[in-house]
Amino acid sequence: MTLLVARGLTKTYPGARRIRALDDVSFEIAPGETLGLIGPSGCGKSTLARVLTRLTEPDAGTIRFGGQDWGALKGRALRRARGAMQMVFQDPGAAFHPRATVAGALCEPLRLHAIAPRSDWPDHVELLLTQVGLSPELAPRPLSALSGGQRQRVAIARAIAPRPKLIVLDEAVSALDASVRARVLDLLAQLQRDMGLAYLFVSHDLAVTRALSHRIAVMEAGRIVETGPAEALLAAPRTEILRRLIAAVPTIHTEKVPS
Ligand SMILES: Nc1ncnc2c1ncn2[C@@H]1O[C@H](COP(=O)(O)OP(=O)(O)OP(=O)(O)O)[C@@H](O)[C@H]1O
Numbered sequence: 001m002t003l004l005v006a007r008g009l010t011k012t013y014p015g016a017r018r019i020r021a022l023d024d025v026s027f028e029i030a031p032g033e034t035l036g037l038i039g040p041s042g043c044g045k046s047t048l049a050r051v052l053t054r055l056t057e058p059d060a061g062t063i064r065f066g067g068q069d070w071g072a073l074k075g076r077a078l079r080r081a082r083g084a085m086q087m088v089f090q091d092p093g094a095a096f097h098p099r100a101t102v103a104g105a106l107c108e109p110l111r112l113h114a115i116a117p118r119s120d121w122p123d124h125v126e127l128l129l130t131q132v133g134l135s136p137e138l139a140p141r142p143l144s145a146l147s148g149g150q151r152q153r154v155a156i157a158r159a160i161a162p163r164p165k166l167i168v169l170d171e172a173v174s175a176l177d178a179s180v181r182a183r184v185l186d187l188l189a190q191l192q193r194d195m196g197l198a199y200l201f202v203s204h205d206l207a208v209t210r211a212l213s214h215r216i217a218v219m220e221a222g223r224i225v226e227t228g229p230a231e232a233l234l235a236a237p238r239t240e241i242l243r244r245l246i247a248a249v250p251t252i253h254t255e256k257v258p259s
């Protein structure tokens with residue numbers, strides 16, 4: 001069964017240039033699968049992430065998610081359903097109130113999605129921190145005292161709190177140093193195995209996308225121009241844009257050369 005089916009998503013931003021950020025975009029995501037979404041800056045990746053998570057309304061198109069007409073949900077029904085699709089953004093700071101504590105940030109989804117009675121929140125916070133590889137001792141700390149990698153782990157903990165089926169990750173590891181990034185990618189893979197999560201993994205970095213993705217969709221100027229199983233797609237790129245993205249990653253074409 002398919003978890004998410006997007007059909008014909010189209011979005012033009014108003015204004016003098018009338019940019020068509022999404023142009024008839026269709027794709028599917030299976031339960032427990034990572035779909036990597038790759039493409040150059042400005043091709044519409046974040047717009048697609050925002051349309052899926054219902055932060056931006058498309059001009060046209062449909063989204064079915066978990067058997068529901070996701071794109072048609074409104075008000076209370078949407079708020080109630082939202083726990084099933086969570087999002088993690090690039091900037092670990094921007095998603096949080098500047099003076100929020102780690103525990104405060106993690107209690108928010110517990111309250112919002114009525115996951116547990118208030119008296120159980122401290123236990124939930126401890127469990128969530130453990131799940132993302134952080135010490136429960138961080139709970140009372142302000143988020144501003146954490147490193148970028150730790151903050152992104154808190155963002156991931158917050159996203160898994162409502163036990164979602166899909167997490168949309170928009171450049172979620174792009175701001176991290178290489179070694180921290182590798183460990184956060186490991187965490188994402190482990191959470192996927194443990195919780196059966198699906199990811200839409202949005203990135204402009206093909207090496208990072210390849211590490212996590214089962215399938216990859218390539219976007220250019222608002223359209224998905226190529227899609228397929230990750231390794232097969234990279235082994236035989238059909239579009240110029242994908243060839244260029246591959247050429248920009250030295251490790252991909254040197255890796256298979258015997259040493
Ligand atoms: N709120 C907005 N109003 C007007 N135009 C917008 C808005 N958001 C994005 N755009 C334009 O829509 C196009 C797609 O932008 P989007 O942010 O979705 O691209 P992206 O692939 O995420 O890029 P990046 O890799 O730089 O994050 C771009 O031309 C962008 O300038």
Ligand SMILES: [Mg+2]
Binds near residue numbers: 046047171
């Ligand atoms: Mg973007």
